[in-house]
Amino acid sequence: MGDPVFYVEVSLAILIVGSLASLAVSGRPRLCGWLSAACAGASAVSAWLAAAGAFAGQTSERTLVSLPQLGAGFTLRVDPLSAVFLAIVAVVAPASAVYSVRYMEHYRGDKVAKFYPPLLLCIASMNGVLVSADLVAFLVCWESMTLTSYFLVTYERESAASQRAGLKYFVITHGATLCMVAAALLLWRVSGSFHFDAARETLSRVMSTQPLVAHLVVFLFFLGFATKAGILPMGDWLPDAHPVAPSGMSATLSGVLVKLGIYGLVRLFCWILVPSPPLAAWGIIVALAGTASLFAGTLTALRQTDAKRLMAFHTIGQIGYICLGLGAGVYCLSTAPLLASISLAGALLHAVNHACFKSCLFLGAGSVLYRTGTRDMDKLGGLAGAMPYTAGSTAVASLSIAGVPPFNGFTSKWLIVSGCILTGLRSPLFLVLGLIALFISIATLASFLKVLGAVYLGRADERRAVKEVPASMIAPQVALAALCVLLGVFPQPALRFIGQALESLNGAPAAAVATGGLWDGIALVDGTPVAFWWPLAALAALLILALLAFGIQRAGKARTRSVPVWYCGEEHGPETVRYPAGSYYLPFKHAVQGVYPAAKLPAPRLPVQVRRLLDLDRWLYMPAAHAIEKAAGGISRTHAGAPQIYLLWIVLGAIVVAAITLGLAR
Amino acid sequence: MNTLLALLILALPVAGALLCVFLKERSRPAAVVSAGLTTAAAVALVVSTFGATHHAVVGDLPWLRGLAAPPVFGVTIDPLALLMLLVVAPVGLLTVLYSTSYLTRNNREHPVGSQQYGRYYFWLLLFIASMTGVAISPNFLQLLVFWELTTVCSWALISFHQDERSLSAGFKAMVMTQAGGALLLVATLILFASTGSFEFSALSQLPDGPRTWVFVFLLIAAWAKAAQVPLQTWLPDAMEAPTPVSAYLHAAAMVKAGVYLMARTVSSGWAITPQVATLMAIMALLTIFLALSFYFVQDDLKRLLAYSTIAHLGYVLLGIAIGALGAPLGYRGGVLHILCHGLGKATMFFCVGAIAYVTGTRRISELGGLARTMPLTATAFFVGLLSVTGVPPLASFWSKFMILAGAMRLEGAAGPLILTLVLCETLISFGWMLYIAQKVFLGSPRAAADVRSAAPWPIQATLVALMIGCLTAPIVGIPLVGFMGT
Secondary structure, three states, X not given: OOOHHHHHHHHHXXXXXXXXXXXXXXXXXXXXXXXXXXXXXXXXXXXXXXXXXXXXXXXXXXXXXXXXXXXXXXXXXXXXXXXXXXXXXXXXXXXXXXXXXXXXXXXXXXXXXXXXXXXXXXXXXXXXXXXXXXXXXXXXXXXXXXXXXXXXXOOOOOOHXXXXXXXXXXXXXXXHHHHHHHHHHHHHHHHXXXXXXXXXHHHHHHHHHOHHHHXXXXXXXXXXXXXXXOOOOHHHHHHXXXXXXXXXXXXXXXXXXXXXXXXXXXXXXXXXXXXXXXXXXXXXXXXXXXXXXHHHHHHHHHHOOEHXXXXXXXXXXXXXXXXXXXXXXXXXXXXXXXXXXXXXXXXXXXXXXXXXXXXXXXXXXXXXXXXXXXXXXXXXXXXXXXXXXXXXXXXXXXXXXXXXXXXXXXXXXXXXXXXXXXXXXXXXXXXXXXXXXXXXXXXXXXXXXXXXXXHHOOOOOOOOOOOOOOHHHHHHHHHHHHXXXXXXXXXXXXXXXXXXXXXXXXXXXXXXXXXXXXXXXXXXXXXXXXXXXOHHHHHHHHHHHHHHHHHHHHHHOOOOOOOOOOOOOOOOOHHHHOOOHHHOOHHHHHHOHHHOOOOOOOXXXXXXXXXXXXXXXXXXXXXXXHHHHHHHHHHHHHOOOOHHHHHHHHHHHHHHXXXXXXXXXO | XXXXXXXXXXXXXXXXXXXXXXXXXXXXXXXXXXXXXXXXXXXXXXXXXXXXXXXXXXXXXHHHOOXXXXXXXXXXXXXXXXXXXXXXXXXHHHHHHHHXXXXXXXXXXXXXXXXXXXXXXXXXXXXXXXXXXXXXXXXXXXXXXXXXXXXXHHHHHHOOOOOHHHHHHHHHHHHHHHHXXXXXXXXXXHHHHHHOXXXXXXXXXXXXXXXXXXXXXXXHHHHHHOOOOOOOOHHHHHXXXXXXXXXXXXXXXXXXXXXXXXXXXXXXXXXXXXXXXXXXXXXXXXXXXXXXXXXXXXXXXXXXXXXXXXXXXXXXXXXXXXXXXXXXXXXXXXXXXXXXXXXXXXXXXXXXXXXXXXXXXXXXXXXXXXXXXXXXXXXXXXXXHHHHOOOOOOHHHHHHHHHHHHHHOOOOOHHHHHHHHHHHHHHHHHHHHHHHHHHHHOOOOOHHHOOOOOOOHHHHHHHHHHXXXXXXXXXXXXXXXXXXXX
């Protein structure tokens, strides 16, 4: 296995060269798309090799460019934590790129030259963020990621909604980045270097000597990462930006890009800071923010009828789960490290799982949009027959996100909730948070039953001939759905990698989540084994029950008959009588109306008086110029050109001079 | 060899200017060639003296022989001068190139007949010469001569269209910068009277009292030239100039002469008193916010850019002041910002010029959806915008970051205070500029955008070159400023 940093460099080089190449061939959209997909795939292979190298225990570091004046440099390092997220990028990015090849064809007025080069650069900057071991390099990659994704969000040039969402996205996240710039500089003031190791040494020391500065730094970093991750209220950009981006980009945005906020939080709270009582307070803050997000995000998602907007709100919700796990883990890092690693493992596993099912869901919504031209679920229905692969993969991903066993969402949610409840035995707050998380899962399920019911089930509209999407769009969806099932049934390898990542953090032992072989279950160990989950056994039980039910139905010879629905004798098309998405859960929707209020910002305006005061021309220079002009006019009037007047001046002058001379002489 | 190159940089544009007087309608090729040769000489000079300092005495004034300690006329090539040359010469060439298609009868905003060419290129090339003169001057007297020459050229170029508005704008610019120039003269005379030298380094020989006054006068001269509060009002009016002139004079070169004066005098012995440095920093911050407050009421794209220029020159002075207060990193950042902002803002001005050329208007309220017909201009404008507002990894991020890092090196609460203010301004101006850019280029096309003709190739080539500059400027700039401020 080669040097991980080398593989990352290769992947970055492929992406950067690929973006230039795709720009060069952008006149031929199909070729450009396949070229970009190939680049994304090749870079993903390289990133996988890097991740594998890191898991094999190789850590290496290399400085590409050094800026000695600043004490900074482009230093790359791959450790198991970055490897986990590199692997996520390397799964979702190529899937999105392959999907986009055909998907981008349905944009008529916009050229692919605006899509593939920024997409590849965005993937490159995400990889860059993950391997930077220097705050300056990190911030540069971080903002390059925002910059490139801004152009992808505003891809539809002439749609006002895209522009509004893009502006909001860029301004809010740029503000967050500036907070991180401030934090980096405050830290640099003490440490004198931007290297992560220097930050790691300094920040914990400052925590005891200058707690105010340290907490300010942590707060600013938290603000920056949480905004990107979509934690409410800073994540308000997310529900606007996700739906308007091309679906391939939505998948990348939701599956990976917001995850980098989580990466930042883990890096900050579990790697840079050492466990200490003040850190526990931050754990509570992160957990509360996470719970607020999962509560508000998921309940607001219930109200949505725009498929992609609904999924964007669920991203907020699921990121809330991750943050809850992270917060619970950070809270007990110093007091109960075993317990901490249960929650942290849950958080990281949920990050991995969320990348799989959420990108699959966005791709599914994109497929529907590609064939029907709408994201409005009220106008859709009965697509399951026409689009079986899309319907199937969306169903799998929906069950995964709702946390139905044995799909992957269950394992991670189970870890998070058990972590919270076990922590709750020591501090009751987490018990409450864990229970909230548990019950919000039901809202998630309800919300996705709505998607499945309203979009795919019911009678199809015969007048609208909808076909399944092309194979190159099916493949990524099916692959991601398969991954959801695989990770659900066999979570052990992923958990083992995550355990390795946890070991590299500050004092989180991997032993807390005991994974046996592929065919064994997972045991949670907090001193003694406290909980157990065996996906295969559950799967077997489910299969037996299903067979049993099937057998009973067959044995009982129950008759089913299929008849058209009676509409009081009137004839209606399916589009008028099907149960629309907007009608699901109506009473509930009225109850949760106030959960996510909308605010409008007025344009900046200064009072007129201040404006006048600031306008120096108005009250200073122009009046002065006019006064000079007037005085000059007055003087010029004395030059009338008549000799008598000049003589008068001479006489008067002579008298004055004589008077002065006489006065002085006296 | 280096001296010869330096003199060539000075002589080539002058020769070109004189040639243009005779060539009249046919002066465009001559102008491009002479600006091109100047740039080639400047690049050769940068390559041959990168990081080194080179002094040479060229001549003397007969009546000052024996009076002034070192002889008066010569050249100084050091990293600071090189950095100025890197802005002045290449952007000058691009300005000339751009003008060859911008100032034609095809321009929908201001058609210009070929009988005007001789006059235009004469003043433009003379301006390039005087700016390079400012950059390589080794002492105050020579600096003063070229300084005033830039003012004269600026007056002629701003009033180029010779309608009532541009004449009064040119007059206003002339009077206000001249008022500052007079104080530069006073400062020079005080220095000469007390030390018998015109050298920049003689500043540190001045006793405390006069030194404070000399620096205050220099500062006011710089404020006037760089359009800083309270002498900023001439710059927005000067937008009556043809757009390439605005791009060059009011973004890249002439206004930079003002901040260059401070950079030069502050770094020659670091003799500036802390009080004056503090005043410089406070006024810079005031300028930044005052200029910001004018963003929101502008409807003319060029005036918006002019206010943004005022703010960014404030950043340069802020960096220099931080350097003067004891943090050389801030000084380096400020000087680097001369280069980074020059390229970024020139890009934006040239884009506005391309818009005006094609559509005939610069009014934000009339424009919309231009990206459909002018994709390259739209790309360049976004690149320039993101570069100017300091979004990493583009150029101005590095200079701003160095200024802020320098500020953090200061003792006490000054650093965090500057950090907070600067970051607030950055976010607000970034948000507003992005909003305006979206309004002009994205969204559904409006009537003004409905044009079939694209901008001609010299305009597009200029934009491409500057976009590359916005990305690559720090690669040259950061090592170059690393030699300064020690």
